[in-house]
Amino acid sequence: MLRSSQPLTGANRKRCREDEMLLGMVLDEGERGFIIDTRSAQAAKQARMTGGGTEPKSSYPQWRRLHRPLERGRPLQESFIKLVEACNDTSINMDRWLSRLESCRWLNHVKAALSTACLAAQCMDREEASVLVHGAEGTDTTLLVTALAQVILDPSCRTLAGFQGLLEREWIEAGHPFHLRCARSAYSHARLKQEAPLFLLFLDCVWQLSRQFPFSLEFGEHLLLTLFDNAYASAYGTFLCNNEKERRVGREAGTALCLCKVKESTHSLWAWLNQPGEKKKHLNPLYSHNALVIWPSVEPQSIQLWQGLFFRWIRSSQYLDEAWAEVQRLVEGD
Amino acid sequence: VENVRLLDRLSSRKAALGTLYLTATHVIFVENGSETRKETWVLHSQISSIEKQATTATGCPLLIRCKNFQVIQLVIPQERDCHDIYISLIRLARPVKYEELYCFSFNPKLDKEEREQGWKLVDLSEEYNRMGIPNNYWQISDVNRDYGVCDSYPTEVYVPKSATAHIIVGSSKFRSRRRFPALSYFCKDNNASICRSSQPLSGFSARCLEDEQMLQAIRKANPRGDFIYVVDTRPKLNAIANRAAGKGYENEDNYSNIKFQFIGIENIHVMRNSLQKMLEVCELKSPSMSDFLWGLENSGWLKHIKAIMDAGIFIAKAVAEEGVSVLVHCSDGWDRTAQVCSVASLLLDPYYRTMKGFMVLIEKDWVSFGHKFNHRYGNLDGDPKEISPVIDQFIECVWQLMEQFPCAFEFNERFLIHIQHHIYSCQFGNFLCNSQKERRELKIQERTYSLWAHLWKNRADYLNPLYRSDHSQTQGTLRPQMAPCNFLYKFWSGMYNRFEKGLHPRQSVTDYLMAVKEETQQLEEELEILQERLANLQKSQLDDDKDKSKQQDQSKQLGLSNSSNSLANTPQEYSSDLKSFPSRSPSQGDEEDSALILTQDNLKSSDPDLSANSDQESGVEDLSCRSPSGGGCLPSEDSGKDSDEAVFLAV
Numbered sequence: 001m002l003r004s005s006q007p008l009t010g011a012n013r014k015r016c017r018e019d020e021m022l023l024g025m026v027l028d029e030g031e032r033g034f035i036i037d038t039r040s041a042q043a044a045k046q047a048r049m050t051g052g053g054t055e056p057k058s059s060y061p062q063w064r065r066l067h068r069p070l071e072r073g074r075p076l077q078e079s080f081i082k083l084v085e086a087c088n089d090t091s092i093n094m095d096r097w098l099s100r101l102e103s104c105r106w107l108n109h110v111k112a113a114l115s116t117a118c119l120a121a122q123c124m125d126r127e128e129a130s131v132l133v134h135g136a137e138g139t140d141t142t143l144l145v146t147a148l149a150q151v152i153l154d155p156s157c158r159t160l161a162g163f164q165g166l167l168e169r170e171w172i173e174a175g176h177p178f179h180l181r182c183a184r185s186a187y188s189h190a191r192l193k194q195e196a197p198l199f200l201l202f203l204d205c206v207w208q209l210s211r212q213f214p215f216s217l218e219f220g221e222h223l224l225l226t227l228f229d230n231a232y233a234s235a236y237g238t239f240l241c242n243n244e245k246e247r248r249v250g251r252e253a254g255t256a257l258c259l260c261k262v263k264e265s266t267h268s269l270w271a272w273l274n275q276p277g278e279k280k281k282h283l284n285p286l287y288s289h290n291a292l293v294i295w296p297s298v299e300p301q302s303i304q305l306w307q308g309l310f311f312r313w314i315r316s317s318q319y320l321d322e323a324w325a326e327v328q329r330l331v332e333g334d
Numbered sequence: 335v336e337n338v339r340l341l342d343r344l345s346s347r348k349a350a351l352g353t354l355y356l357t358a359t360h361v362i363f364v365e366n367g368s369e370t371r372k373e374t375w376v377l378h379s380q381i382s383s384i385e386k387q388a389t390t391a392t393g394c395p396l397l398i399r400c401k402n403f404q405v406i407q408l409v410i411p412q413e414r415d416c417h418d419i420y421i422s423l424i425r426l427a428r429p430v431k432y433e434e435l436y437c438f439s440f441n442p443k444l445d446k447e448e449r450e451q452g453w454k455l456v457d458l459s460e461e462y463n464r465m466g467i468p469n470n471y472w473q474i475s476d477v478n479r480d481y482g483v484c485d486s487y488p489t490e491v492y493v494p495k496s497a498t499a500h501i502i503v504g505s506s507k508f509r510s511r512r513r514f515p516a517l518s519y520f521c522k523d524n525n526a527s528i529c530r531s532s533q534p535l536s537g538f539s540a541r542c543l544e545d546e547q548m549l550q551a552i553r554k555a556n557p558r559g560d561f562i563y564v565v566d567t568r569p570k571l572n573a574i575a576n577r578a579a580g581k582g583y584e585n586e587d588n589y590s591n592i593k594f595q596f597i598g599i600e601n602i603h604v605m606r607n608s609l610q611k612m613l614e615v616c617e618l619k620s621p622s623m624s625d626f627l628w629g630l631e632n633s634g635w636l637k638h639i640k641a642i643m644d645a646g647i648f649i650a651k652a653v654a655e656e657g658v659s660v661l662v663h664c665s666d667g668w669d670r671t672a673q674v675c676s677v678a679s680l681l682l683d684p685y686y687r688t689m690k691g692f693m694v695l696i697e698k699d700w701v702s703f704g705h706k707f708n709h710r711y712g713n714l715d716g717d718p719k720e721i722s723p724v725i726d727q728f729i730e731c732v733w734q735l736m737e738q739f740p741c742a743f744e745f746n747e748r749f750l751i752h753i754q755h756h757i758y759s760c761q762f763g764n765f766l767c768n769s770q771k772e773r774r775e776l777k778i779q780e781r782t783y784s785l786w787a788h789l790w791k792n793r794a795d796y797l798n799p800l801y802r803s804d805h806s807q808t809q810g811t812l813r814p815q816m817a818p819c820n821f822l823y824k825f826w827s828g829m830y831n832r833f834e835k836g837l838h839p840r841q842s843v844t845d846y847l848m849a850v851k852e853e854t855q856q857l858e859e860e861l862e863i864l865q866e867r868l869a870n871l872q873k874s875q876l877d878d879d880k881d882k883s884k885q886q887d888q889s890k891q892l893g894l895s896n897s898s899n900s901l902a903n904t905p906q907e908y909s910s911d912l913k914s915f916p917s918r919s920p921s922q923g924d925e926e927d928s929a930l931i932l933t934q935d936n937l938k939s940s941d942p943d944l945s946a947n948s949d950q951e952s953g954v955e956d957l958s959c960r961s962p963s964g965g966g967c968l969p970s971e972d973s974g975k976d977s978d979e980a981v982f983l984a985v
């Protein structure tokens with residue numbers, strides 16, 4: 001599986017020999033590959049007007065392009081804000097709750113993200129074909145798909161250590177702009193242009209997987225909540241900045257923010273999480289290594305609202321926590 | 335009929351070819367070929383509707399919808415055969431005499447005494463004793479011993495001590511169907527009670543001294559209560575409309591010291607339509623999230639569930655927190671009243687959250703108080719307007735509570751699903767007819783078997799591993815969170831999509847934890863024995879022994895964790911784009927290991943959720959994991975069958 005950003009085909013349908021060679025080298029003679037473009041066909045075509053575009057079939061003959069539009073940016077942030085508002089709204093009657101939930105469209109996005117990740121996984125596992133994933137920038141929906149596909153495909157990504165590695169690789173090092181995306185979250189009045197909850201969407205999808213495969217992830221909901229918290233506000237430096245360059249070298253002098261040498265000046269979230277005491281809280285007592293691919297159901301009935309996150313401060317989790325404590329107790333054979 | 339195809343609802347690629355059999359009690363589809371003879375059994379009683387669809391090139395499609403929400407799509411090669419089957423099924427699914435029902439021919443090979451014992455398992459007089467009756471305030475009355483006062487009530491009714499026969503009889507004449515106020519639940523701790531009845535025949539201005547005295551008697555039976563609540567579970571408009579027909583509700587001016595309360599729950603017709611609409615949503619092919627949410631809201635189903643729950647919560651609060659007695663009624667006092675009283679009892683008393691207690695609860699508030707099982711669930715062919723999912727809603731309320739309070743119930747989801755199944759199956763005699771009177775006339779207990787005994791025998795399958803009687807969640811009253819709690823109501827796909835394997839987690843946490851619990855227990859017992867032996871040895875030898883390995887190490891050796899690994903699953907159809915690919919199906923076989931063969935001992939075989947689609951990672955492309963493979967997940971009703979896969983409901 002590969003990821004990139006969009007090819008700069010532009011209105012003049014430019015070609016790039018090196019790019020074609022690179023993609024050509026990935027496939028053997030006669031093999032086919034898939035390009036999963038996370039923009040709609042129309043959006044991708046329109047991108048040409050601003051210098052972007054798609055890989056033309058003639059130049060990349062072995063690659064078949066599939067479009068799976070995934071929401072990002074402003075609309076995704078709006079969806080998130082609306083959902084949080086709906087969850088906090090004490091005046092909604094049962095008659096109108098579901099339609100209100102639907103109007104937020106958050107669950108639609110979860111379904112779409114999971115479906116696309118499954119598609120990528122299916123290409124690799126069932127069709128035994130290579131996959132290239134990209135959207136426009138390659139920093140948002142692209143990473144959502146590649147990271148999720150790996151959780152689905154690869155059992156080592158489902159271990160606590162493996163999942164941390166996945167986050168480092170596919171989100172942090174890959175350059176998801178955390179600083180821009182996770183600035184204010186859902187309550188902020190300031191509607192920042194670059195704010196968007198892609199990472200939360202990813203965590204939500206992972207939560208769906210944990211619900212559908214309760215034995216297959218080494219970590220539980222608690223970890224996902226911790227990650228959500230730390231992406232937005234953290235005592236640790238792991239999610240700081242927008243990319244590796246900023247973390248190592250910092251920004252150009254003269255900009256408002258000048259964070260540099262994150263590794264030297266801050267502590268790592270992983271170091272804290274991996275301490276035995278903390279680690280224990282984040283593990284899934286039901287975990288047992290599942291060497292197989294886990295294929296989730298993406299039917300609407302199978303996709304649920306992540307109550308543990310969205311109702312976290314609204315309703316008590318006491319009874320559910322007690323249930324988990326009981327599970328823990330049983331498994332440890334107290 | 336041969337060469338019939340059983341289709342997967344969503345992917346015609348997974349059609350199974352086989353032979354269809356019609357017996358006196360079942361429709362059976364047996365798949366051709368494979369060494370595992372996959373069988374799909376459907377009881378005629380379960381059939382809700384049969385639809386003949388337009389003939390296509392491949393044959394004549396026949397759609398069978400069941401009351402337990404299974405949907406079976408068959409394709410019959412010859413139109414004439416299809417028509418014959420259709421006509422036969424219509425007749426078979428609509429029996430006219432009780433004797434046609436399966437319970438009269440079902441034979442679990444028990445002797446007469448075992449059958450009797452089975453019926454004695456749930457004893458209501460024991461239950462009222464447990465509540466603390468008789469006592470200073472309440473007693474049993476034999477006024478209805480020959481069903482002379484009310485033919486839909488039981489012979490044993492419990493009434494306030496100060497309610498004389500005269501008062502009871504007088505009150506019954508002023509109540510719809512003669513269903514006078516009688517005790518449903520008595521709270522020992524504070525003497526508050528829940529009573530139930532039907533609507534008074536008050537019209538616009540009629541009064542009845544005895545009925546007013548009856549309510550007084552109920553109030554006085556609670557020494558600290560200076561008033562009682564009268565809860566009418568109908569929407570206010572409906573109740574008012576009833577006045578024009580000479581019925582209605584209690585006027586606070588006429589009945590001293592009552593506080594009247596409407597809690598609007600819709601009637602059976604609204605509920606029937608609501609379920610219908612929800613099932614239509616379930617039958618949508620590849621619905622979007624929006625289709626589903628809109629459809630579900632449009633059906634109103636969860637709204638109704640919440641309404642029932644809210645009523646139960648109100649009553650439980652009145653009893654537990656205010657210490658005030660409550661009289662509940664609807665129109666006839668056998669539908670909404672039953673739902674609401676049993677939900678309230680469940681919230682109040684942890685006994686009803688045990689397996690035995692739950693059976694007692696249903697026996698008390700549904701069976702003995704004359705809920706019209708026959709009319710509501712169509713044992714016999716009758717008026718379609720009487721059909722309504724009343725007890726289904728109650729069962730769902732219980733499930734919703736289980737989801738909110740995972741440690742509070744001794745039983746698990748499977749228990750509820752199997753009870754629902756058997757309410758419609760007519761395999762046992764508990765839920766036949768419309769009243770105790772009818773059941774006794776038909777001598778049900780001498781001619782059929784009790785479901786409770788059957789469930790009790792298999793209770794290991796129905797336990798909730800998280801339940802501990804000393805847990806805080808299991809003590810005392812359950813207090814579900816009130817507003818805002820819309821979101822707490824989930825769609826119960828375990829029930830309404832029960833047979834669609836692909837929708838459910840492939841591994842049952844409940845079963846796994848039960849297995850862990852059992853093994854731990856065994857090991858603890860072994861440990862005790864070994865420790866005893868050790869003590870003896872030490873005494874006799876005065877030697878130092880090494881420490882026995884700790885119990886914890888042993889439980890890690892259980893190797894249970896490996897059991898879930900081989901339950902691979904297959905991808906859903908995530909994309910139609912892939913179908914058009916030149917397929918590279920590896921040479922591995924099709925579905926021979928699509929296991930209905932449960933290879934792990936510790937996995938319970940009583941429900942299909944563990945089996946279907948567990949084919950190994952064979953690279954077979956494009957399989958929809960929504961298909962219940964061949965539908966072979968049906969409860970086999972015949973206890974004589976012992977093939978592994980067919981016994982999904984361990985009968």
